[in-house]
Amino acid sequence: MKILVLAGDGVGPEVTGQAVRVLQWFAQNRNLDLRLTERDFGMTNWQKHGTLMPDETWEQIQAADAILFGATGSLDQAAVIPPEERRKGSLLRMRKGLDVFANMRPVKMQPALAEGSPYKPRVTEGVDLIFVRELTAGMYFGTPRGVETLPDGTRRGVNTHTYTEAEIRRAVRFAFELARSRRNHVTSVDKANVMEAGALWREIAGAIHKEEFPDVGFEHMLADNCAIQLARNPTRFDVLVTDNLFGDLLSDAAGAIIGSLGMLPSASLSAPDAQGRRRALYEPIHGSAPDIAGKGIANPLGSILSVAMMLRWSANRPEDAALLEKAVEGALAKGARTADIASPGEAVVSTSGMGDAVIAALENA
Ligand code: NAI
Ligand code: MG
Numbered sequence: 001m002k003i004l005v006l007a008g009d010g011v012g013p014e015v016t017g018q019a020v021r022v023l024q025w026f027a028q029n030r031n032l033d034l035r036l037t038e039r040d041f042g043m044t045n046w047q048k049h050g051t052l053m054p055d056e057t058w059e060q061i062q063a064a065d066a067i068l069f070g071a072t073g074s075l076d077q078a079a080v081i082p083p084e085e086r087r088k089g090s091l092l093r094m095r096k097g098l099d100v101f102a103n104m105r106p107v108k109m110q111p112a113l114a115e116g117s118p119y120k121p122r123v124t125e126g127v128d129l130i131f132v133r134e135l136t137a138g139m140y141f142g143t144p145r146g147v148e149t150l151p152d153g154t155r156r157g158v159n160t161h162t163y164t165e166a167e168i169r170r171a172v173r174f175a176f177e178l179a180r181s182r183r184n185h186v187t188s189v190d191k192a193n194v195m196e197a198g199a200l201w202r203e204i205a206g207a208i209h210k211e212e213f214p215d216v217g218f219e220h221m222l223a224d225n226c227a228i229q230l231a232r233n234p235t236r237f238d239v240l241v242t243d244n245l246f247g248d249l250l251s252d253a254a255g256a257i258i259g260s261l262g263m264l265p266s267a268s269l270s271a272p273d274a275q276g277r278r279r280a281l282y283e284p285i286h287g288s289a290p291d292i293a294g295k296g297i298a299n300p301l302g303s304i305l306s307v308a309m310m311l312r313w314s315a316n317r318p319e320d321a322a323l324l325e326k327a328v329e330g331a332l333a334k335g336a337r338t339a340d341i342a343s344p345g346e347a348v349v350s351t352s353g354m355g356d357a358v359i360a361a362l363e364n365a
Contacts (some may be wrong), residue, residue, distance in 0.1 A: 012070025052089020
């Protein structure tokens with residue numbers, strides 16, 4: 001498997017380094033066919049080469065079986081980098097270029113952390129849900145967009161929220177198929193009451209349920225209510241499917257209820273091609289975390305669990321994926337805690353210390 005590693009900025013290289021160690025463990029111990037290429041990306045690349053993403057990296061992105069991405073962005077980026085270059089070297093361009101419309105974000109409570117959760121264990125215990133966030137359309141891509149100047153000199157920022165029937169259909173179908181491999185329930189989230197694209201979303205999701213997946217449990221939910229339900233009663237959810245913007249916000253919030261943003265993985269997939277291959281991008285859901293970058297304290301589990309998703313979805317090795325997920329659970333059960341998930345007074349390990357703990361758990365599995 002040809003994997004392109006784009007560790008990016010901030011904590012990106014720190015957490016991705018541990019994920020790569022795990023991949024190498026699978027190559028050495030479980031015969032994973034691994035061909036790794038690593039490239040700079042984002043500000044890191046800008047500082048070295050004066051571009052966020054060189055053309056040859058773009059070609060490698062096209063050629064890879066899977067991409068392992070870290071994070072990109074730094075607070076001063078907007079100030080230094082010209083808008084055209086920002087567009088060319090953006091994560092949005094990569095997602096769109098690969099057409100990875102199905103962004104899966106699982107949120108699962110780790111049993112070992114249930115007690116230390118700042119929320120009542122009663123609420124977070126047993127949470128096991130997954131978002132399917134539509135990733136290549138909607139608010140982040142609609143045109144027109146930009147900052148325009150009105151005749152009276154007022155500047156106005158413009159984004160446009162659009163969804164075609166086809167864009168909605170493929171995301172919703174993906175969610176229903178995923179639900180059949182889980183607990184067989186889909187919640188479709190929109191704001192059909194105030195948004196045109198939301199009303200179309202609701203109509204199409206309802207029709208797909210009725211016509212193609214009547215065996216799967218189904219409900220519509222308004223996005224604001226969904227935010228409340230996630231905080232109050234997250235165990236009620238199995239698969240949630242929603243648009244790009246709501247998916248971004250709600251999945252981050254859902255991540256927070258189980259502990260730390262640093263533990264959440266994601267996988268973004270395209271439709272299968274004629275050979276059944278999907279383009280695939282794997283990344284932790286957090287950003288470059290400038291507040292903790294360079295200190296060796298970031299939690300690498302989001303990136304490591306993204307490798308588990310890669311083993312499942314790109315390498316077709318579900319047993320290895322499960323093995324890795326168990327190893328993460330095992331490392332936590334043995335007490336490995338980075339600072340973000342430690343309770344007061346608990347001993348803390350570094351980023352690489354958490355990598356060590358996961359690899360030790362793999363060795364002992
Ligand atoms: P962030 O996700 O980088 O950080 C939010 C909070 O979570 C911070 O307090 C951070 O310390 C903590 N955190 C994040 N990852 C962690 C980890 N692995 N271990 C422990 N704690 C962790 O979001 P923020 O601060 O809003 O954005 C920082 C930069 O990242 C911005 O430039 C933003 O544009 C970019 N960003 C990039 C993303 C990507 O590359 N996919 C996604 C989100 C933000
Ligand atoms: Mg986000």
